[in-house]
Amino acid sequence: VSHLSNARPKVVICRDLGPAMPLLMERTDIEVVLWPEDRGCDRAWLLKNIKGAAGALVLLPDPINEEVLQAAGPDLRVISTMSVGYEHIDLPLMAQRNIRVGYTPDVLTEAVADLCVMLALMAVMTWPKYAWSPFTFCGPQISTMASSPTRTVGFLGFGRIAQSTLTRLVAFGVTHCIYSGSATSAPNPARDAALQAKHKLAALERVDLNRLASESDVLFVLTPGGKDTYHLVDAAFLQKMKPMSVLVNASRGTVVDSDALATALREKWIWGAGLDVVEGEPKINGDHPLVREPKCVMVPHIASATFETRMAMATRAIENLLGGVFGTEMPAELGD
Ligand code: DGY
Secondary structure, X not given: OHHHHHHOOEEEEOOOOHXXXXXXXXXXXXXXXXXXXXXXXXXXXXXXXXXXXXXXXXXXXXXXXXXXXXXXXXXXXXXXXXXXXXXXXXXXXXXXXXXXXXXXXOOOHHHHHHHHHHHHHHHOOOOOOOOOOOOOOOOOOOOOOOOOOOOEEEEEOXXXXXXXXXXXXXXXXXXXXXXXXXOXXXXXXXXXXXXXXXXXXXXXXXXXXXXXXXXXXXXXXXXXOOHHHOXXXXXXXXXXXXXXXXXXXXOOHHHEOHXXXXXXXXXXXXXXXXXXXXXOOOOOOOOOOOOXXXXXXXXXXXXXXXXXXXXXXXXXXXXXXXXXHHOOOOXXXXXX
């Protein structure tokens, strides 16, 4: 028995996965080592417990780098993150050591797109106190009326979540869409033509950052984080935006310069902002310039926080982990 139990590959789980835990705990072919507390996993605990592990299931706040690989030793085969973002994982290092990496795309797309629309709607109506007068507490309307000008919706990053957000906004009467892809992503005219036809849009165009800033009425920041996108939305970008426009960020706080955004709101360069993410999170307190800014609506990085989506993310992260540990298919493997 002891020989068999020693032969079971060890997996380290950095957070209790609630209703998904039986998928791990009911298995007899792995040894599960679970961070026992209901808060982010301590670094020291991870470094101690990952020794000899075949796999680790991690989250966004767990940087996976040389230090972790050193602590783990040669048996480590897979890192599975319960997130679609993976800027906390040193991918070139993983490739160099032949460690497979799993993540959770697709399953959170619809929940995040829902929240993007909610933040856009809230960002146009950010008045802090109740009062009524015919024109005092008004904001720009997102849905189209016969009398309203054409609204242009802009996306910084035009991946799955951006496209799902666009789908929802078509029902609001949006007919013009512009987007900027990353410097490395190739233009995709066939995809764009198909999307334009499907949504009966008058325009769907890939544009540079100048045009994205100056032409968007509602701008969604939905590009990955990391050094390539750091402060893409800075003071110069915000100064080009329309005074009646709103900015929504549901990707990574690091893409938007918080101080510049606070200035933009205070000095009325733009109308409002809706943020799911903010630089420096989760350590944000009442003194943060954006918390103090009444025309900024903030929620605490909850875009994927529906029961359905979190269960799907946890399940996928576990399946990725097991695929990596046992050398079989991983449902969502990076670099595939
Ligand atoms: C992700 O998955 O990367 C989100 O930011 C957290 O759900």
